[in-house]
Amino acid sequence: MSNLVQYDAALLQKLGLSEQEAQELEANGVSLQEYAEMVGSDLDSEADQIDARPVRWQIVHAARAFTNEATGEVRQTLRGVVPYFHVTRALFLGEGQDRPDCSSMDGKYGVYFDVELNREQRRECATCPFNKYGSDPKGGKGKACKEMRRLFLLEEGSNMSSVVTLPPTSLKVWDRFVSGLLYKGTPLAAVEVELSLEAKQNGAQTWSVLKSPQIVRRLSPVEYVKVRSVREELEQAAQRYTVGLDDYMQGAGDEASVTADEASRTSA
Template sequence: AGGLTEFDLPRIKIPAGGGLQWPVPSLEGETMESVIEGVIVLARDTRAYYSQPLSEGGGNQPPDCFSSDGSTGVGKPGGTCVTCPLAQYGSAAGGRGQACKQIKQVFVLRGSLLLPEVISLPPTSLKAAKQYLLKLTSQGIPYYSAVTRVGLERTKNSQGIAYSRATFAFVRRLTPDEVKKAQEYHEMLKPLVQRMTVDLDASEVRDDQ
């Protein structure tokens, strides 16, 4: 009890129905923004499994099993994620996707804000995130030493239903002074995030595939 969770940080979620603007929490309520531009100070792979279908209110309860690193599950069934039957494609209801959802959490620090905002990327946005981060790595750029622009694009699944998918674009490298501060922030945040529990709501584990 009393530990930091991602619920303590502002959370930004992919909009439903193919929306092209991010709903961003603010002091005035919620603002709609077409892009999120800032420094990714941390990124982690997580998983969440709900035995009760989300459409039946499963997302209103903590997940039956979760992983803070995308590798080891805690709860029922728990254990190694890669060999878990619930992590295999085709295990989800209707035979599409995985019953245990992969969610990448991206912690973005924007402008003069003192705390990062958490963008939760569902399975349909994981490929774009992975490709972007690999491009940075291949050029020797740590993700926390660059300004990144995260946008949205609209696409459709095999049933013809529109959904939103995140896009990633490199804006610029940070200056040496900015890199030093960003790296210090990254190192400070990393142990805190490692201790965070994973508790995702239904809109964050929605599978649009």
């Protein structure tokens, strides 16, 4: 009988192997740990040849689901640990452009290119005219510059972090959830969470917003320390991972609710 009972079940799951496949490796003189090292070496080598970026989960409003931009996989829920998240803002004034006219990676200062001076400039988001209600270039009551939350998610079995960008209508729910953890003295990175969506409607208009995240479990102290160790790396990656048009347009279709939702969030 094989000694599969000695195998790490979590390692089998991470490698995507069945017990039968592990037995076949063993029969051919390759241990599970050796196989894992081979896979890890290949992944590291391939990652060095590309501009490796966190895979993004986008919100599909009609399906109340998340879709993986790299694999096409659709999920109703996402589960993992969020070692790092941050406020981000983006402004797109023209049609069909890939890069924002102005963007902010901390929600406090935006960076834009000044054509007259021929260099990048910074401006304070709090006093920017594009951060005012009614500045929507399409004539809406909302803001031209969208405020978002970008979450870096470590999913079980994944070899790299993924990203979920929350549009303006989901900010109140997320901020309330994190505030609850702060009240209890629990860091966000110390819990495994489950993210899902719910439908909102305004007349004939329907869109999806974040449901209040559920705590799946609290991590052990050792797990928390390991998760926290990747935070600095993710912070640096966040600065390189600029906001794209897809992030900006992710909330498209819910503009009618943005003004009321943001107003209630800021006054709460």
